[in-house]
Structure formats: C-alpha cells, structure tokens
Amino acid sequence: MKKDFIKIVTIGGGSSYTPELVEGFIKRYDSLPINELWLVDIEAGREKLEIVGALAKRMVKKAGIPMNIILSYDRREALKNATFVTTQMRVGRLPARILDERIPLSHGIIGQETNGAGGMFKAFRTIPVILDIVKDMEELCPEAWLINFTNPTGIITEAILQYTNFKKAIGLCNVPVNMIEGFSKMLNADENDVTMEIQGTNHFIFATDVFVKGQSRFEELLEKYANLTKEDTIQMKNFVSLPYSPSFIKGLNAIPCPYHNYYFFTKEQLEEELEQFKTGTVRGEVVYKTEEELFEIYKQEELQEKPEQLSQRGGAKYSDAACNLIQSIYNNTGDIQYVNVKNNGAISDLPQNSAVEIACRITSDGPKPLSTGNLKLPISGYVHMIKSFERMVAEAAVTGDKNLAIAALNLNPLCPSDKIANVVIDELIEAHKDYLPQFK
Template sequence: MAGGIKIATIGGGSSYTPELVEGFIKRYENLPVDELWLVDIPEGQEKLDTVGALAQRMVKRAGLPTKVILTTDRRAALDGADFVTSQVRIGRLPARVLDERIPLSHGMLGQETNGAGGMFKAFRTIPVILDFVREVQELAPEAWMINFSNPSGMIEEAILNYTDFDRAIGLCNVPINMHAGIARVLDVDESRLELQLQGVNHFVFATDVFVDGVSVIDEAVEKYAHVSEDEALSMKNFMSIPFSPAFIRGIRAIPCPYHNYYFHTDEMLSEELREFEEGNVRGEVVSRLEDELFEIYRDETLDIKPGQLEQRGGARYSDAACNLIESIHTNRGDIQYVDVRNNGCIEGLPSSSAVEVACRITADGPKPLATGELKPRIAGYVQMMKGFERMVVEAAITGDRDLAVAALEMNPLCPSDKLANVVVDELLEAHRRYLPQFA
C-alpha cells in the first residue's frame, strides 16, 4: 500500500465501531488512515451496513480522504493490512445471556469474562481468533493485530502458546479506567501518573504508583483505603463495592474493579440473582441498549459518535486501540497497559504466559517494563488465576470436557464439584453449535 495505512476491523458491525472511527479521525495527522475496512459475517450484514454508513458520514464530516469499506470478505479486508483489530462476539448477545443465566440458575456467578461465563466465552472465541491469526500470517504477515475481544488475556495466552505469531497484542479498558481513577483519588493530572501492574486480564493489581516518576504507593494505598462508594474504581457493567481499609493496607496494592467478583462474592451473587429474577442480567440490559444504539445509528443526519455509546461497558476500549496503533506507527515510546508475553517481566509467572503490564510502546511493538518478583501478598491468588486461564485455553483447543470441569472447579467462583459438572454440561449443550471441538 503506497503511503497510506490500511486497517482491517474484524467485527466491524459492532456498536463500538463509531468510537473506533472517532479515534482514527482525531489522530489523522499522526495516523493517516487511507483505508478502513469494516468486516463482519453475513448474519451481521444489517448492523455492518448501519454502523458502516455512520462511519462514512463521520469521515465525510471530518473532511478526511479515508475510505471506509464494508465487506463480509475477511480475506480481502486482511490482504496487505498494516493493522488488524478484532472486536468479535461469537454467538452474539444471546450467547452472553446464556453464559450469565445458566450459572445463576444454579446459584453460581455468571459473568462475561469471569468464572463459567468467561470460560465459555473463551471456548467459543479462541478457535475462531486462531483462524484469524492464520489468515493474518498468510495475508498480512507484517501487520500488528490488536485484540479487544473478550476474554482478552486468555485469547492472548492462546495466541502466544498455540501459534508462532508474535505480533498480537491484547487490550482491555480496565487498566485505562484504573489509571484515570487512581489519578482522581490522588488529585493529579493523568499525564503525570504511571502505574506498575502485576496480574492477568481482569485480575490485575496496581502494585506501584508513580507521580512524575516518583513512587507514591504508600499515599495511594492510604487514600484508596478510605474512598467512598462513588470514588472506588468501578466499571459501568457491574456494581462497585469499596474494599475495607484493612484489606487495601494489608495487600499494599490497588485491585482492579473485577476483584469485586472474588472478594465480594456474596454481595455480587445476591445482586446478580436479583437481576436474574427481573430479566436484567447484563447481557439482557446490553441487548436493549444495543437496540437503542442501532436505532440512533440509523438516523441519516447523524455524523458524530452519539453520547449514548458511553453507557456500554466497554467505553474507552476503541480509543485505547487507536492510541496503541498511533504509538506503534509513530514509535512514540509512551507507556500503555496491554496484554503481552511475560518474558520475565513478572518473576513468579510462566515466561511464555500472557500478563497485563505497563509497556513502552515502540515501532517494534510493546516492551514490558520489568516489575520484579510477583508481590508475595497477591502472588497466590494471581498464580491460581493464571493456572485457571491455562487450563481453559488448553480445553478450548482440545475440546476436553473433563479439563473444562477441572478448570471451573479451580476457579474461586465455583462452589462445588457437583455444580461444576452440571454447569459445564448445560453450557456445552446450550452453545453446541459454537463448540465443534467438544462434539
């Protein structure tokens, strides 16, 4: 491709796409995207057409020469791409609702990326993403692949250990929200703050906090130990509960919001059971929100990203992807939080495994910043979650039902051996058409 940049977005019919387009528009000077290919499956054609038309209007309004191309031909989209982004949901939102409702029907937490729900999302998604990786290797071997399909960390784990592709980067909006939230608690500008992270996707801790390069972890821990419910780090897609001062001081770290599921399990379960009874599990709420968004997107006078998109739990995801792509393209050397191969960055976790850490972003990809030994106060839990992830990935590749049961039992959100068997079998049956490896 002469001069311009070609970007292929797999899952281009997603409701998040307008945020991605807005991100490319505002970075055009440093990241001149010549062609943005939005690709989806034939079943997603209507959504692709709707969101693609909005994308084209947004680019036109910005007065940019970027061509937005809509297609269901993934190979054409990938051919010669410089960057590939992936934002897919195999089985779409009805599958997410099953991931949430089936465990909850047995009194077990059902969540999109944690426990049984996260495990089955991984089972559906990993084989498909590995197919994408093989196509990228064939058609765009020099491309960087940015994946923000969930569960992002387990997908990165699979790519690192079951392919020889080393240009895939996992991305999540949780560390970005942590960065913003901790800056707010400390009352400093986000640009002055950097975090040291240790852990895995959706199970990560800030183990050091720097303002202008100087560690302020003691002050950060003390202030975070006393935050109100409104100030606690939170996500739009689930309830936020502050941790006790004793816990925060005791671990001398700041947990990500998803730790609510593990350290406030009773409260989270009781809230989700109430939503279950009301027909308001998160997947059902998001389905209604998506219907509203696409109704808004169909307005042919709309040519900007609508404010209602902020209500989706993944707000800032797409902007983070654009920021990462811009930093690679410009060799910016800034610090971003991504999922990459550990390679000794966190001593105490396997070298080949995916970890979520601070990286310096260069033209040669992310360079993880060494964190030293996994902090002893969080080590046991992080190692257990990494063990769970590795079992899930192996089961996703091999279709081993017994390994799936064992993996779920290893997860702290599973209350018993009996329930692990029941829930795995019900979810295998519910998702049968998306799980050929388990046939």
C-alpha cells in the same frame, strides 16, 4: 514502521463500539493518516454493519479527511496487506452472552462474560475463530499487528502464545485506562502524568506502584484508596464496585482492579446478580436493549458523530485505547501503556511464555514489558491460581477436553462445588453446541 499506505482491518466491524473507533482514528489523523479502514463482519451481522458503516462514512465526511471506509463480508479479502488488524467480535452475539450469565446463575454461581464459567465459554467459542484469523494473517498480512479487544482478552492472548507462532498479537482492555482515570482524580493529577506498575492477568491485575511525573505517590494513594466510600470507588458500567476495608488494602499493599469485586465480594455480587436473574435484567439483557436503542440512533441520517449514549455501553474507552496503541506503534512513541503480552520475565515467577497484563513501553517493534520482579507476596497465590485457570481454559478451547474444562472451573474461586461445575459445563456445552465443534 512508517508506511506510505495504512490499511486497518476491524473484524467485528458491525459492533456498537465502532463509532468510537472511527472517532479515535479521526482525532489522530494527523499522526496516523489511515488510507483505508475495512469494517468486516459475517453475513448474520449484515444489518448492523450496514448501519454502522453508513455512520462511519458520515463521520469521516464531516471530518473532511481522505479515509476510505470499506464494508466487507470476506475476511480473507479484507486482510490482504493490512497494516493493523483489530478484533472486537462476539461469537454467538448477545444471546450467547445471556446464556453465559443465566445458566450459571440458575445453579447459584456468578454468571459473567469474562470471569468464571461465563468467561470460560466465551473463550471456548472465540479462541478457535481467533486462531483462524491468526492463520489468515500469517498468510495474507504477516507484518500486520493484531490488536485484540475481544473478551476474555487475557485467555485469548494466552491461546495465541501457546498454539501459534505468531509474534505480533497484543491483547487490550479498558480496565487499566479506568484505573488511571480514577487514580488521577484521587491524586489531583493530570491523567497524562500518571503511570502505574501492575502485576497480574487480564481482569485480575493489581496496581503495586503509581507514579506522577515519574515520582511514586503510592503510599498517599493507598491511604486514600483504603478509605474510599462506595460513591468514590472506580466503577465499571457492568457492575457496582464496593469499597474494601482499610485493613485489607493496607495488608495487601496493592490496589485491586474493579473486577476483583467478583472474587473479594463474591457473596454480595452473587446476591445482586441473582436479583437481576429474577427480574430479567442480567447484564447481557440490559446490553441487548441498549444496543437496540443505539442502532436506532445510528440509523439517523443527520447523525455525523459518535452519540453520547454510547458511553452507557460497558466497553467505552476500549476503542480509544486501541487507537492510542496503534498510533504509538506507528510513531514509535515509547510511551507507557497497559497491554496483554508474553511475559518474557517481566513478572519473574510466572511462566516466561505466558500472557500477562503489564505496563509496557510502546515502540515500532511492539510493546516492551517493564520488569516488576516477583509477584508481591499478598497477591502471589491468587495470581498463580488464575493464571493456571487461564492456561487450562486455553488448552480446553483448542483440544475440546471436557474433563480439563471441569477441572479448570473447579479450581476457579467463583465455583463452589464439583457437582455444580459438572452440571453447568454440561448445560453450557449443550446451549452453545453450534459454536463449539471441538466438544462434539
């Protein structure tokens, strides 16, 4: 897809992640010579965009590359003739995330921004906006690729597949990148030599094989993984991963991603979150303070590079994964990456037209999913349940069907009671009513 002029548009440009994105593009400039990087935000995000945009310009100047940084509050103007569009937005900003966490916890169920009730309402706020962006892209840059790393990316990819005819959307997550990093250490192998077979949906994937230079090392890895201590588990910034019993891992014959802690250690995760609820330290509240500190650092005019403190923000590596994906599409590299795309038979017993997170070869025609056959028996029922939940949430986000939303939350393993599902959904709809016109 070589083009003489590369224009990348980042919607949610005022995000604290943007310096990592800019750093990634600078590092890859020789193979991805971007002419224009448009950072787009809404008027309410003006202050953050101005701060991040100024830092981005200083970073590019220091690097000595002719990448033009353009700040914009006009999405349609920015999208004209884009080559790639990335989305990293948060509808309702961090106060909405805090409500997604605190309201469920006030009723004794897990509050988390991508799983259960919290993930559902982040999807409800975000999907209509994403579908509007897709509509604009079909008109203004129909050849551009959409790289979405707004959460919950799997449900958002599902909505694009079910409710648009747009063929060039890819969902991205940093969890597989963290898994590869962790597996590489366990196998004492170079990260660049490690690939995996995965089955499932976003934040609900299982590694079912792992390769070093194309040779399976899964049995060795499974044995090591079954005997991890708490200190050795693959950790995310936003929660503590607990080690599984050897019996469970060996019986599963697959390695869960870190987010499975919410499902397989629900009691322990809920206890921890309820303690955070009491002390005003749920993850959204912690991130709110972290972001305040980051933006004070970003303001420093002598700062000309991504600060180390950004690594404390939960989504580190999202942006680097996005840069890798864009570079690979642009250069038709054929390397393996882990993305959310249309299934197309890659997992035989999931719906063909549904979104899965899976290993793909990345080409100039986009990701080509690597076939894995049927879901492995021990994980099959769970993956089908979560996939149904995602499809119901996507439909409710588009239709505003509250009854469907209640049924979806009831079917999610994190919800213990129909009564709680009704109360939590009523309270979250009321709390987010300014961002949920479809439910009025």
